[in-house]
Amino acid sequence: MGRSGNPAKRALHDSALARATAKEPASVLKATFYCDESGYTGANWADADQPVFVQGGWLIMHRERREILDEVVTLKERFSLRAEELKWVRVARRRDSSAVYRAFFELMLRHGALPFFFVMDKDFLLAAKTVETFFDPAYNHHFTDGFTGASEEKKQLVEMLLPAREILDEFASLHHGGVVPPRERVRDLAEMIADWFELGGAPWIAETQRHYSDDQLDDLRSEFGATNSMRSTTGHSLPGLMQLLENFLRPRAIALGILHDNLTRFDDVIEFVRRLLRPSRPRDSMPVGSGSFYFSMPTVTGFDLVDSKSEPFVQLADLLCGFVRTVFTKIRNGEELEDDELAICADIAMVHHEYHCWDANMPEAMWESFAAQGWAELRRRFGS
Template identity: 25%
Template sequence: MNYDIYCDESGNTGTNFLDENQPLYVISGWMVERNSSYRVKDKVISLRKENFPQVNELKGARLLKTSNGKRFCANFMKEMGQLGCTPFFIVAEKRYCLAAKIVDAFFDSEYNDRISTTLSWNNHIRKIIAEIIYNISEESIEKFAEVHKSPSIANIKDTQIQLIKEFRKYGYDQLAYAVEGSGNHLDKILEEETYTESGMEKKALKTLNLPVFVSFIQLIELFSRNINFNKVRMVHDEIAQFKKVFPEIFQIYSKSKSKETLILSSGTEMVFSTLKLKHFEMGDSMKHPLIQAGDILSSTINNYLTKVNNNEVIEPELRDIGEFIVGSILVNNEFIGRGFCDFVWSTELKKKLFNEVGISTSLDLPTKQIELDIEEFLIKK
């Protein structure tokens, strides 16, 4: 069978990863069996006319400003499910992503004399280090945010010094020792950060949009291979900054004929081609009601999780959204790396979510003393 997925995003803040009002970035979409797409499109139009006859387009961010709009968004998502549509989404917590970028900068054997190449490929250990940085290194994260926005040797050196100080303070002497090994390669870190400013049009490499879009391609492709769909088309809302870049990235995958996959140490599976996802285009949401449906999905997930992240009260109209997200996580785990959602976030935010919906979990709330031994990855000098 052939399927189409209509997607949009929420929480785009460009190179600013520490926007207090938008701590998350979400990309999502509804997958629809192609022969059913007209029926679903007509339903979306009908729901708009019945509930908001004064507007020409459904926009999640605008709807979520009122109780009536929140209620509509929650019911709309249920309606889409009843129509046989499947939600796909990726959630990225920006502050956690900055912590991961710090790991990429200071714990890469290319830029560090004290790190072995095996750590560069050990995704599991790198995630633990990112979690530690997220928990204890607030100042380092803020300093590296400046590096990301305005790369300079001075900013990178400030981040390195602060990171070492924070690791020493909380007893992570191995990590402090490791970061010291980057001292002779700060120019290379600067070169990498500078390249992201000019490597692609309109600083696309410096945003979360691009890597998350690549992950979304991976998500759709792996799911489609697992279910053995015939052909899939993706339609994404037009975004001026990525109007050229997104199609270029998709072409790299579509031109490859590789059937190989790579499984990382964390269990994450990666593909190098789109054997099932055959077509990508960007469209005007005004002309594509199903892109509007993707916008509602992204905005609603983002709105709910932002409130959870900020310890805000969840309105009664949106309480079912938490169960939807947690349910997606639990069901998704059964697909073993080939599911329909993914999360790049801290254990803290995940724990908050489960607590909010009243589900006990074996997750330990992060402390400032996560145990970690990286002796085998260190080069003694």
């Protein structure tokens, strides 16, 4: 994305962020990231009713919390939101759900809060996981170790596999099962992949999926026996979300605590995140694509789980994730967005450009559709 073209909105948010940070001593700015998720279906990535998963929340400066909560109470009264806990599943039932959420979203931006989130289209995730498995140099002798970091080449393969419904369904079934499948079933899937690329005019790619030895297949099929947490969308999105946060934190003097809605049976993922919370070391990052992967998060003070019923800011994270999932599901299905949804998409496009505070694993067509609608709304709003 290019320059946002939205100086008024950008100046408004930058001013709010500056006010929020100015209230803290210059040496240490204290903030908390409140996190939740929406669209979770565990290891079942082929659930047609929940094709999009979102994990994310709000980064909020401590001195802004009281004012935000006061305004949240006002908004709840204005929209007659009488339930004790704010939940997107309730708000979404209303005919004016988009207008309600727009009010909450703009409230957060006025106070310098930043939305950080990770969007996953599950079909894209299935295709990506298929490529990561069957094109992995550890199992496939046609590729050198350097192919592990060839993100652009892998994305092309993923896009080519997306229309292959039979392949995605078979991989989804193996992935969902959580057990090491029979060798011949995995060999048959490799042949299906080969046939697909052969018919698509890419015989050199097809050839890479043929002639697996029994030992190679045995190593490859062990991938399907991973723990439940690592086969879930959360197991993939939470580490990615941490990378987005660290990329934002590195040039800023912010002490950040992370509070996530309760997660059960994710001990290994949580332990992985907590191991990142340590001082920087020499060479504690490596280049990945156009960005970096960080091996430490030195300014994060802790990662803790909380009950959303007692933490209103996690409830606001629930609203964010639910709304974003709803909008990107509409984009995925080619549905028309409402005016309030378009307005928020414009703001999401702006903060993506200014802070790179969200990312997505989704087809290029979804990226293009979102960008077209978000920037079109900015042009309409400012008459340019």
